[in-house]
Amino acid sequence: MTTDDRGTIDDRGTIEAARAIRPYLTDWFSPQEAAALEHQLVDVLNPPAGLSNPTDPTMLASVAGQLRGLLETRRLTRRFLGDVLADAPYYRPPEHQPRYLRGRNAAGPAGDPGPVLADRYICPHGDYTWYRPDVSTPVGRCPTHQVPLGRN
Template sequence: MAFQPEDILEGGRSIRPFLPELLGNDAVQVDKQLAELLAQAKAGQQVEQQILEILKSYPDTRNWIAEFLSEQQVSKGFQQLPGSGEALSAQKYICPQGDYVWYRRVVGATIPTCPTHGVLLIPADQ
């Protein structure tokens, strides 16, 4: 299945907050690689396949990105409810530099800073 380049980039931005729990000691190295590739993408380079290769190289990140790119979009903060319910939405926050995404799944959760740039994330709809 072919994915849209922006979907892969969004997956690379969105997985970064979860890397410590998914990868443990390898999280810092993978986060640095993703940050560099996302900076290259912002500069116009095609890095989507490299991002997928990094994420596919670890079982937990492979499963996470597969779920993220699936039609159900559970990792993006949307989950179909049983019965005739509607999808739930989590508020999206982004780094102003465009390389980090975080979803506020719980009201009152502290908004983090971007680990690459050290700036507070802003709501995506601004």
């Protein structure tokens, strides 16, 4: 694990994985289990003091440790976390990483340099990340705060 003035790289990646996994939970788990995990993630991602100082290494380590504990308890979330951390420093969900996109269309058009990466949208409060799969998909709102997501 490496560190810099913003804290442990894996801590930042773990936080990003927890933000990015939220849209997938209802696809992977029963409605009750997805809602319970969503609630737990939201509680950790929205501490009373807020994530207003994301450069504080102590705060990052504490939040990341709690999130890691939640994500490592289930096979699908553990794998998602590992795949996101392997994508450092971008920390994208697996389906938006170039290594997973390459095999989808083996024969692209002539001159095609590769897959076009999805745009990333985040909640201004810092607890939700969503990747726009294509330009025809409308950008939604943060399910926690009901505010428009901003392109990042």
